[in-house]
Amino acid sequence: MLFIQALTNGILLGGIYALYSAGFSLIFGVMGVVNIAHGEMIMLGAFTTYWLFEILRLDPFTTLPFSLFGLFVLGYLLQRFVINRVVDAPPIMSYIMTFGIHLVLANVALLAWTADPRTITTSYSGANFKLMGITIPYIKLITFLISLAVVGGLYWLLHHSRTGRAIQATAQDRRMARLMGINVRQIYAVTFGLGAGITGMAGSLVASFRHVEPAMGLPYTITAFCVVVLGGMGYIPGALIGGLILGVIGSVSTMVFTSGWSTAITFFLLFLMLLFRPAGITGRGIVE
Amino acid sequence: MSRGLVTGLVLAAVLAVLPFVWPGYHLSLLTIIFYWIGLAACWNLMCGYTGYIDFGSAAYTGVGAYVAGILMIRLHLPLAVSILAAGMGAALVALAVGWPTLRLRGAYFAIATFALAEALKQVAEEWASLTEGGIGMTFTIRLDEMTYYWLYLGLSGLVVGLTWWIEHHKHGYGLKAIHEDEEAAAQVGVGTHVLKIKTYALTAFFIGILGSLEANRLGYFKPDDVFDVHITIKMVIMSLLGGMGTVIGPVFGASFLQIIEDILGAEFINYYLVIVGVIIVVVIMFMPNGVARTILLRFKKPAGAEK
Numbered sequence: 001m002l003f004i005q006a007l008t009n010g011i012l013l014g015g016i017y018a019l020y021s022a023g024f025s026l027i028f029g030v031m032g033v034v035n036i037a038h039g040e041m042i043m044l045g046a047f048t049t050y051w052l053f054e055i056l057r058l059d060p061f062t063t064l065p066f067s068l069f070g071l072f073v074l075g076y077l078l079q080r081f082v083i084n085r086v087v088d089a090p091p092i093m094s095y096i097m098t099f100g101i102h103l104v105l106a107n108v109a110l111l112a113w114t115a116d117p118r119t120i121t122t123s124y125s126g127a128n129f130k131l132m133g134i135t136i137p138y139i140k141l142i143t144f145l146i147s148l149a150v151v152g153g154l155y156w157l158l159h160h161s162r163t164g165r166a167i168q169a170t171a172q173d174r175r176m177a178r179l180m181g182i183n184v185r186q187i188y189a190v191t192f193g194l195g196a197g198i199t200g201m202a203g204s205l206v207a208s209f210r211h212v213e214p215a216m217g218l219p220y221t222i223t224a225f226c227v228v229v230l231g232g233m234g235y236i237p238g239a240l241i242g243g244l245i246l247g248v249i250g251s252v253s254t255m256v257f258t259s260g261w262s263t264a265i266t267f268f269l270l271f272l273m274l275l276f277r278p279a280g281i282t283g284r285g286i287v288e
Numbered sequence: 289m290s291r292g293l294v295t296g297l298v299l300a301a302v303l304a305v306l307p308f309v310w311p312g313y314h315l316s317l318l319t320i321i322f323y324w325i326g327l328a329a330c331w332n333l334m335c336g337y338t339g340y341i342d343f344g345s346a347a348y349t350g351v352g353a354y355v356a357g358i359l360m361i362r363l364h365l366p367l368a369v370s371i372l373a374a375g376m377g378a379a380l381v382a383l384a385v386g387w388p389t390l391r392l393r394g395a396y397f398a399i400a401t402f403a404l405a406e407a408l409k410q411v412a413e414e415w416a417s418l419t420e421g422g423i424g425m426t427f428t429i430r431l432d433e434m435t436y437y438w439l440y441l442g443l444s445g446l447v448v449g450l451t452w453w454i455e456h457h458k459h460g461y462g463l464k465a466i467h468e469d470e471e472a473a474a475q476v477g478v479g480t481h482v483l484k485i486k487t488y489a490l491t492a493f494f495i496g497i498l499g500s501l502e503a504n505r506l507g508y509f510k511p512d513d514v515f516d517v518h519i520t521i522k523m524v525i526m527s528l529l530g531g532m533g534t535v536i537g538p539v540f541g542a543s544f545l546q547i548i549e550d551i552l553g554a555e556f557i558n559y560y561l562v563i564v565g566v567i568i569v570v571v572i573m574f575m576p577n578g579v580a581r582t583i584l585l586r587f588k589k590p591a592g593a594e595k
Contacts, residue, residue, distance in 0.1 A: 034395045036343070036402070085573050090467075092341050093572055095398050096524065099343065100568030103521065107561040218517070222406055225399040233395070261414055267407035274396060275388035286393070 001133060006255040007248060008134050014247025015144035020202035020220060021227035022151050022239040023195035029234025029286065030171040030191045031087060033094045037102035038224055039217025041071055041196045043109060045203020046212045053120050060120055060208040061142065067200035075196025080189040087188060102217070109214035117211035125209075143205045148240075150198055155236050157194075167191050171234075219263075226270045232280030241281060300445060307437055319437045319505075321546045326444035326498045327519070328526035328538035330491040333451050335524075336532035337463040338484055340394050344401035345523050347385075347408050348378040348492045349499025350515035354412060356500035357425040357509065367429060371500050378496025379489040381408075386488040391481055409515035424510030427503070436505045440498070444539075447494055452535045463487060467533065518561075525564055528571055 024038050035041075045067040052058040052066060078101065086093040128137040158164040170177040170187045178184050210216075227246050231238025249269065253262040279285040307315045327345070335341050355377035359370040385404055389397040412419045419425070431439075454460040462483045465473035474480045503509040522545065530541030552560055 028395065032395070034398055036398075082569060082573065090339060091394055092335075092339050095341050095343075095395070096528065097569055097572045099521075099524065100565045100572065103561050103565030103568065107565065111559070111562070218406070222399070222403045225403065229396070258414065261410070263410040264407050264414070267403050270400065270403060271385075271388065274392065274400060278388075278392050278396065 002255065003252070005134055006252045008136065009140075010248030010251030011244060012136070012140040012144045012247070013251055014244035015147035016202060016205055016243075017223060017227050017247050018151055018240045018243030019147035019205070020199050021224040021231075021243055022154055022236055023197075023199035023202075024221075024224040025228045025231070025234055025236060025239050026154070027192055027195040028228070029236075030167055031083075031094075031188055032091055033083060033087070033098065033192075034091075035195075036095060036098040036221060037105055037217075038199065039219065039221035040102055040105035040109075041075070041199040041217075042203035042206060042220045043212075043214060043217040044074070044105070045071055045200030046207035046210075046216065047109070047113065047203075048200065049204040049207040050118055050120060050212045053122075060122065060204065061146075064146070064201050064204050067204040068197045071200030071203075072193040072197035074193075076189045076193035078196075079192035080185070083192065084185050084188060087185075102221075106214055106217055113214055115213060115215065117213040119211060120207055122208070137209075139209050143208065146205060147202070150201060151236070151240055154194070154198060158236065163187075163190060167194075223266070226266055228280075229270055229273050229278070229285070230280055232282045232285030234286040235280065235282060235284040238280050238282050238284060245281070300441075303441055304438065307434055315433060315437060317546075317550055319433070319440055320550075321543055322437065322440035322444045323498060323502055324522065324526060324542040324546050325539050326440060326447055327495060327523050328530070328542040329444060329447040329451060330494045330498075331523035332527040332530075332532060332534075332538045333447065333454070334487050334491045336527050336534070336537070337454075337460070337467060338487065339467040340390065340484065340488075341398045341524075342401045342488075343398050343520055343524075344403070344405035345495055346515050346517060346519040347381065347401070347405040348495035349502070349519055350405070350408055350412065350511070351378045351381050352496030352499035353503035353509050353514040354419055354425075355496070356504060357427070358418065360427060360429065360504075361425055367431070367504070371497055371504075374500035375493040375497040378499070379493040382489045382492030383485065386485045390484045390488065405515055405517065405520065409511045412511040412515065419511070422510060422512075424508055424513075426508045430504060430507060436501065439501060443494065443498060443501075447491075448535060448539060455535055459483070459487075464533070521561075521564065525568055528568065 020038075020042055023041070024035060027033055027035050048067040048070055049060050049063040052063045053060055082101070083094060083097060086097055124138055126137070127139075128135050130136070158168060166177070166182050166187050167190070169180065170182060170184055170191075174184055177187075206220075223246065227239060227242040228234075229242070230245055231240070231242030246266065246269075250262050250266060253265045257265075273280070277283070306318065310318075327349075331342065331345055352374035356370040356374040359365040359373055360367060365373075381404075385400060386397075389400045413421050415421070416423075454463070462473065462478045462480070465476075465478050466480050466484065470480055499514060503514055506513075526541035526545050527538050528541070529544060530537030530539065549560065
């Protein structure tokens with residue numbers, strides 16, 4: 001019974017893992033940029049929700065459009081004016097640059113909002129229902145469903161909209177895309193904005209059941225990387241598969257050991273994947 | 289004897305006796321500066337030359353500190369043995385991590401190392417029966433302050449000298465070839481994978497030794513101190529400021545940043561990190577060759593423009 005409960009928790013958690021990893025995968029797949037500042041997008045999304053809840057008393061779930069829009073703009077501007085300058089340089093330049101952005105965002109947030117962990121408590125926080133003896137919290141269930149919908153929406157957008165197809169074309173062959181009249185730099189900025197925007201939404205969702213604090217970003221960056229390696233770097237549906245697997249493993253290993261060990265187990269898993277199957281479980285990741 | 293060697297020996301002699309002329313507070317500042325020159329030079333040797341970016345070098349200062357700590361405090365082994373074992377422990381971890389990740393794109397290496405340092409910190413926190421967990425470990429046997437200075441001076445000199453030697457030998461050409469175009473390097477017969485792993489393990493060895501010595505010098509350490517992500521951050525920015533992939537770059541970068549930090553002091557730690565972040569972004573945007581090299585090139589240009 002305890003095991004089935006842990007399994008359920010893991011699956012519910014896996015949805016949000018998938019959501020905040022999809023943006024990471026998208027940005028890497030299209031531009032080859034490893035966004036070390038990824039977790040900060042989650043942190044900023046979480047703070048957006050926190051402040052809207054604190055000041056305007058908005059329900060956490062109604063703040064999703066705000067974090068989507070806010071982080072889209074931030075991501076767009078970052079790519080347009082900062083990261084685009086190194087997109088043609090060796091990839092290491094972009095890693096170090098996003099590392100610098102990570103430092104700036106995390107520490108400006110720390111100066112502005114102090115290190116205090118904050119929580120959002122709504123009337124339905126902690127409420128749950130029982131299904132065949134398994135406890136399911138409402139917030140986790142809604143979060144899970146929204147996550148699936150957003151990842152699905154992103155997939156649809158990439159395959160069925162004009163911009164989405166331009167993004168895919170750019171990812172496949174940048175020079176050819178340029179010859180076909182695609183403004184590659186513009187597409188890069190939109191891609192980064194899109195990736196940051198959905199990651200911000202994931203941050204808003206996380207804020208409804210976890211602590212919100214300036215230093216929260218780093219572990220999310222690491223988890224996102226693990227998820228994406230599991231599912232295949234740059235392959236969006238892979239984020240879903242990787243997210244669910246990692247959610248379940250994390251939840252079950254927390255039940256068996258402690259949460260501290262579950263980080264170590266996650267890393268060990270990442271290590272095995274890199275050793276034996278670097279293209280991910282689906283085998284569709286970018287390895288080179 | 290060449291002029292360069294004479295200059296080097298004179299410089300080494302002057303630096304070695306410097307603490308006698310300038311003791312007290314300046315000794316600790318000088319000690320710290322050479323410690324960081326050593327670390328930055330290690331990072332530069334691996335990452336500056338191959339272009340594979342290690343975001344988890346703190347893993348090796350941490351492993352070094354814990355190997356030395358456990359051997360000295362729990363097993364009462366002599367200091368010299370423990371410090372050497374610390375270096376080897378770090379090198380072994382580097383081999384294990386480098387083997388799968390250095391075959392892949394640099395992105396995998398960058399984040400795998402980033403995650404490694406965090407994961408090892410968690411292990412050190414959790415495995416309290418071995419590491420005392422968050423309580424930390426205290427060294428009972430320490431060295432004389434002056435000895436630490438000489439050790440750091442020697443070690444940083446060794447790593448910088450090694451970088452110079454590698455730069456002028458086949459090993460170095462191989463590393464640079466990997467940086468320029470790894471596929472082409474492999475085509476012309478450079479054993480890229482083995483070369484990268486060798487270099488990585490070698491630098492981890494020195495980082496492990498430096499990390500264990502520093503933990504011993506401070507006398508007390510806990511997981512947060514020795515696996516601190518800011519250790520890695522400093523190594524990155526020092527190399528970047530001085531110029532990645534140059535012999536002398538880390539020496540300039542480390543001295544400059546450490547002196548700035550000394551002036552700003554610990555009270556401004558958060559502002560300091562914001563400033564460091566901005567410097568990274570600005571340097572990458574406008575001076576990707578490093579500050580020192582960009583300025584040097586500007587001075588050199590009129591004499592004989594290369595391009």
